[in-house]
Amino acid sequence: MKHQLPILFALGTALCWGLYGPTLQHARPGGSPPLGPPDPAGWSPFKPYVGIGLAYLVIAIIGGLVAMKLKGDSFSFSDAQAPALKWGFAAGVLGALGAFCLTSAMSTFIGKPxxxxxxxxxxxxxxxxxxxxxxxxxxxxxxxxxxxxxxxxxxxxxxxxxTSHGPTHTPTETETTAPAPVAGTAEVGEATARDNEGLET
The missing domain is CATH 4.10.860 (DNA Excision Repair, Uvrb; Chain A)
Structure with a gap:
């Protein structure tokens, strides 16, 4: 295959980003999103975003510098090397804003993300x-x-x-079974009806 390696990396991107949302849903506190300051037992959407930034710091910056060293690249970002930093930073801004929007989307659902x-x-x-x-x-x-x-x-x-949204609510036996009539209710009703008939006659 002519483009085997790029396709493999693209599939790796799809795998990682495809699991991004399902993983991020666990970073949200339980309950509905807070409308004001975060509850002391919970947190705002920005706290998981800090964790995302730390991951970028470790993998992108440290990992990038190590990979540059292994490739024999220079550590200069000026003159002819400037576009690498300029456009890389622009792409990083778009990626960070996208991560922020996705974090906000997963954190603002009413109920389960x-x-x-x-x-x-x-x-x-x-x-x-x-x-x-x-x-x-x-x-x-x-x-x-x-x-x-x-x-x-x-x-x-x-x-x-x-797509499956998880298990649906299954009615319990108490929800599906009609409550049994109270003992003596039918007899009392019949007696009341007979009394009413006697009064009418």
Missing amino acids: QPQLVMPIVFGGAVTITALHSAISHGSMKPMMAVGILLTAVGIVLVASN
Whole structure:
């Protein structure tokens, strides 16, 4: 395969980012999101975001420097090397803002977070935006690309609406069984009816 290595890295990205939302839902405190200051027993969406930043710090900066050393790269970011830092920083800002939006999306659900709803929108939307950016950059968009964007939107709806949302509520025996009548209720009702008939006559 001509592009085997890039495809493998792309699949690795899909794997990691696909598990991003389901993992992030565990970083939210129980209950509904706070409308004001966070409850003492809970926390705001910004606390998990700090953890995300620490992960970027360890993996991106330290890991990046180690990888540069292994590749024999220079540690200069000036002159001809400046675009690496400038555009890398711009991409990092977009990535950090995306992580912030995704963290906020997972933290503002009323009730249990639903990554199965958020993640298809994120990745289906990302594919569409990438395609639109390419079309604008090259000044043309093929008709089949528009069809693909439409099918992507349909796919987002189908995936989000048919992904398992966890076990549904099963009525208990006490909920499904009608309460038994109180002993003597029927007899009292019949006696009352006979008394009423006697009064009418």
